[in-house]
Each structure stands twice: as structure tokens, then as C-alpha cells.
Amino acid sequence: MTNPTDxxxxxxxxxxxxxxxxxxxxxxxxxxxxxxxxxxxxxxxxGPKPGPRPGPRPRAADVxxxxxxxxxGDPHEFGRIDADGVxxxxxxxxxxxxxxxxxxxxxxxLAHFSRKFDDLATEVEILEERLAARSGDxxxxxxxxxxxxxxxxxxxxxxxxxxxxQRLTVIVGSxxxxxxSIKAEREQARATAIARKEALAAEAEDIGAESTQWxxxxxxxxxxxxxxxxxxxxxxxxxDALWKRYAKARDAFNRRRGAHFAELDRERAGAKARKxxxxxxxxxxxxxxxxGATSARFRELLTEWKAAGRAPRDADxxxxxxxxxxxxxxxxxxxxxxSERDNEFAANGAAKMALLEHAEKSIDPAADLDAARREFRAxxxxxxxxxxxxxxxxxxxxxxxxALEKRIRDxxxxxxxxxxxxxxARAAQFADRAAQLEDQARKADDRGKAKDAVKLREQAAxxxxxxxxxxxxxxxx
Numbered sequence: 484m485t486n487p488t489d490x491x492x493x494x495x496x497x498x499x500x501x502x503x504x505x506x507x508x509x510x511x512x513x514x515x516x517x518x519x520x521x522x523x524x525x526x527x528x529x530g531p532k533p534g535p536r537p538g539p540r541p542r543a544a545d546v547x548x549x550x551x552x553x554x555x556g557d558p559h560e561f562g563r564i565d566a567d568g569v570x571x572x573x574x575x576x577x578x579x580x581x582x583x584x585x586x587x588x589x590x591x592x593l594a595h596f597s598r599k600f601d602d603l604a605t606e607v608e609i610l611e612e613r614l615a616a617r618s619g620d621x622x623x624x625x626x627x628x629x630x631x632x633x634x635x636x637x638x639x640x641x642x643x644x645x646x647x648x649q650r651l652t653v654i655v656g657s658x659x660x661x662x663x664s665i666k667a668e669r670e671q672a673r674a675t676a677i678a679r680k681e682a683l684a685a686e687a688e689d690i691g692a693e694s695t696q697w698x699x700x701x702x703x704x705x706x707x708x709x710x711x712x713x714x715x716x717x718x719x720x721x722x723d724a725l726w727k728r729y730a731k732a733r734d735a736f737n738r739r740r741g742a743h744f745a746e747l748d749r750e751r752a753g754a755k756a757r758k759x760x761x762x763x764x765x766x767x768x769x770x771x772x773x774x775g776a777t778s779a780r781f782r783e784l785l786t787e788w789k790a791a792g793r794a795p796r797d798a799d800x801x802x803x804x805x806x807x808x809x810x811x812x813x814x815x816x817x818x819x820x821x822s823e824r825d826n827e828f829a830a831n832g833a834a835k836m837a838l839l840e841h842a843e844k845s846i847d848p849a850a851d852l853d854a855a856r857r858e859f860r861a862x863x864x865x866x867x868x869x870x871x872x873x874x875x876x877x878x879x880x881x882x883x884x885x886a887l888e889k890r891i892r893d894x895x896x897x898x899x900x901x902x903x904x905x906x907x908a909r910a911a912q913f914a915d916r917a918a919q920l921e922d923q924a925r926k927a928d929d930r931g932k933a934k935d936a937v938k939l940r941e942q943a944a945x946x947x948x949x950x951x952x953x954x955x956x957x958x959x960x
């Protein structure tokens with residue numbers, strides 16, 4: 484039996500153990516042991532084959548709708564193998580001979596050519612998926628689809644070739660539209676990326692030219708760089724030009740920041756030298772016992788310290804500790820002296836209180852005015868010799884001493900009224916003047932003006948002498 488000559492299409496399914504070669508290229512097949520057509524071997528009927536894997540559906544705006552992949556289905560519907568082993572494909576235009584089958588039963592042959600159709604359908608499905616997913620180059624998918632479409636009329640497969648042809652035709656027809664759409668999207672993405680990088684470059688230029696918030700601006704420039712690296716799709720020429728703008732702005736900012744901190748370092752070095760001078764002066768004053776003047780000078784030094792500014796961070800704290808140590812030496816000594824003075828003033832207060840209580844009991848101008856005067860003068864002398872008292876006791880003690888003096892004056896006034904009014908008035912005037920001067924002398928002592936107090940007491944003594952003389956003259960009458 485002579486095999487008919489097969490067409491020679493490209494085999495899209497690849498090598499297969501049951502592949503049937505054209506008569507011109509394959510060796511002679513073994514003949515059946517008995518004459519006549521080969522009897523089909525009983526074989527289990529193959530189950531339905533799964534269809535090609537469904538791919539993601541393309542967007543309506545991207546590609547034309549493609550038919551759902553059609554599995555081979557029942558091979559008897561699309562082809563047959565006759566008794567001579569000739570393989571026929573059923574098409575709408577009639578049957579077409581695609582090869583021969585002598586390697587097994589008819590069902591095996593139909594299954595073999597059906598698998599080859601499935602392999603071809605899988606290739607078509609892959610092209611559809613790539614086009615729908617917009618991955619790869621649509622032009623390449625179009626070229627591959629054209630190649631398969633051209634080879635389809637001679638393909639040695641059994642299946643719905645018409646449906647496969649329709650799917651390949653859709654791929655070829657829609658590839659240009661998908662390619663144009665992808666190109667437009669890429670152009671839009673490129674324009675968006677360029678606009679964003681232009682905005683980032685402009686922001687960097689503003690920072691580089693004006694910002695003095697060194698930490699915040701530096702962090703923002705780094706954030707701009709991170710975002711810049713994530714923006715893709717800009718052509719090399721445009722990207723290089725935009726990068727130069729960003730790099731130039733960053734360099735300008737770094738130069739200004741470097742100049743700022745260099746100047747700051749110089750200022751801090753000057754502040755360090757100034758503070759070291761202040762420390763030297765503070766250490767010289769730390770042993771002074773002129774408490775009032777030195778305290779005022781330390782306050783001035785502290786004001787100068789604050790105005791000097793900050794020294795370098797690693798030195799500023801140490802400088803402050805040295806300055807503070809000099810202050811502490813002085814103020815500790817002053818506080819100790821003040822505590823000692825306070826103790827002295829407290830003792831003076833107790834002594835004046837005892838003296839005042841004794842005078843209030845012993846001085847009685849109504850009984851003996853002259854004796855009262857003498858005792859009060861002795862009281863006043865002792866009072867002045869005791870010295871200063873705590874500030875909170877000063878008012879009450881002085882008030883009681885003036886009250887005691889007023890009792891004597893009131894007694895003198897009563898006596899003068901019994902004598903010559905003019906002489907009495909003159910004696911009272913002298914006594915008042917003496918009392919005023921004595922009071923002024925005490926106040927001068929309290930203020931630390933000892934020389935003024937001595938002069939005032941001399942004047943008071945003179946006036947007191949005149950007052951006593953006037954009083955004596957009145958008493959002699």
C-alpha cells in the first residue's frame with residue numbers, strides 16, 4: 484500500500500514519538516501481517532481533554548475582544564483516518580489530507596493529531612495572554628501570529644482550525660492598536676516622570692538658593708534624591724539635564740551650609756577665648772571679702788558670659804563648670820560671713836531688748852525729770868554701742884526707744900509750761916534739735932557711714948549742751 488504524499492508544514496508542536504513524517508522524508512512503514520487494511524486495536528476511549536489555560540482578559544480599551552480558546556473537543560468532529568491510514572482534516576471547505584497514520588489504532592492517530600492541535604492552540608493562547616497583559620512587544624506577538632497564520636493551512640493537526648484562524652486574525656489585527664496604546668501610555672508616563680523630576684529639581688533649587696534650616700533642608704534634599712531614584716521612564720538626555728539642575732542646587736546648599744558652620748566654628752572659638760578670660764577674672768574675684776561690690780561684679784560677669792555665646796560643644800560645659808566653681812568659692816565665703824553677721828545682729832537684738840526693758844522700768848520722768856534725762860542719755864549711749872540688730876527687729880526696737888524719749892519730752896514740756904514759755908520753748912527747741920541729730924547719727928551708723936555719724940553726734944552733743952543750759956537756767960529761776 485502506497486502512502487499519499489503529506490504536505491510539509493512547520494510543526495508548531497515540536498518533536499513527538501508518534502509524529503508522522505511526509506512520505507518523501509520518512510522510511511517505509513512496516514506492512515501488516517495479513518493483507519487488507521489494518522484492523523483497529525481495541526483501545527479505551529480517551530476522556531475529554533482539558534482546554535487551553537484561560538489567560539487574563541484584555542482591557543476593552545486596549546485590545547479587541549478575542550474568542551475564548553476552543554479545545555480540540557471530539558477529534559471525530561474535526562478529522563478522520565481512513566482504512567488506508569490517510570489522515571483527513573474536516574473544514575468548512577471540505578476535507579483536506581494532512582498526513583498518514585500507521586503506528587497504531589485510529590483512535591491513537593486521532594489523539595496524536597489532536598494533541599498537536601492543542602499544542603498549536605497553546606501557542607496562540609500564550610500570544611493572546613501577552614497581548615492582553617500588554618507584556619512584551621506587541622509587534623513581535625503580531626509577527627509570531629502571522630507566522631502561525633501562514634502555516635495554519637498546511638498544519639498537520641486535527642481540531643477547530645477555523646476558530647484558531649479567527650483568533651490569530653484578531654491578534655494580528657489588534658497588535659497595532661495595542662502597540663499604539665502602549666506607546667501613548669509610555670509617553671504619558673514619560674511626561675509625568677519628567678514633570679515630577681522638574682518639580683523636584685525646582686524645589687531643590689529653592690532650597691539651595693535660600694534655605695537656612697540646615698537640618699530640615701538637608702533631610703529634604705536626601706528625600707528628593709530617594710524619590711528621584713524611584714522615578715523611571717525618562718530619556719537619558721532629559722534625565723541628565725534635570726540631574727545637573729538638582730546636583731547644582733545640592734552643591735550650592737552644601738557650600739552655603741559649610742560656610743555657615745565654618746563661621747559658626749569661628750564664632751565658637753571666639754566665645755571660648757572670651758569665656759576663658761571671664762573665668763580668669765572670676766577666679767581673681769573669688770577670694771574677695773568686699774561682699775557688696777564683688778557680688779555686683781559677679782552679676783556683671785554672668786551677663787557678659789551669656790552675651791559671649793556658645794563655645795564648641797565639647798568645651799562649653801567644662802568652661803561653665805570652671806566659671807561656676809569660682810562663683811561658688813566667693814558666694815560660699817560671703818554666705819558664711821553673712822551667717823556670722825546674722826548671729827552677731829541677733830545677739831545685738833537680744834542685748835538692746837534687755838537694755839530697753841530695763842530703761843522702760845527705771846526711767847520715770849514724772850518722779851525726777853533730771854534723773855530721767857541722765858538715765859536716758861546713758862541708755863542712748865549704751866544703745867548706740869551695742870550696734871546693729873536684725874532688720875526685722877529694727878523698727879520695733881527703735882519705736883519703743885523713741886516712745887521712752889517721748890515720755891521725757893512730754894515731762895519736759897509739762898515743766899516748761901510751768902516756767903518761762905520762751906525759755907522753755909528755746910530749751911525744747913535745743914533738745915529737739917539734739918534729738919534729731921542723734922537720730923540722724925544712728926541712721927548714719929546703720930548705713931555704714933561712720934564718719935558722718937561722728938560729726939552728727941558732735942553736733943547733737945553741742946545742741947544737747949545748749950538745751951541743758953537752757954533747762955538749768957529755767958530750773959534756777
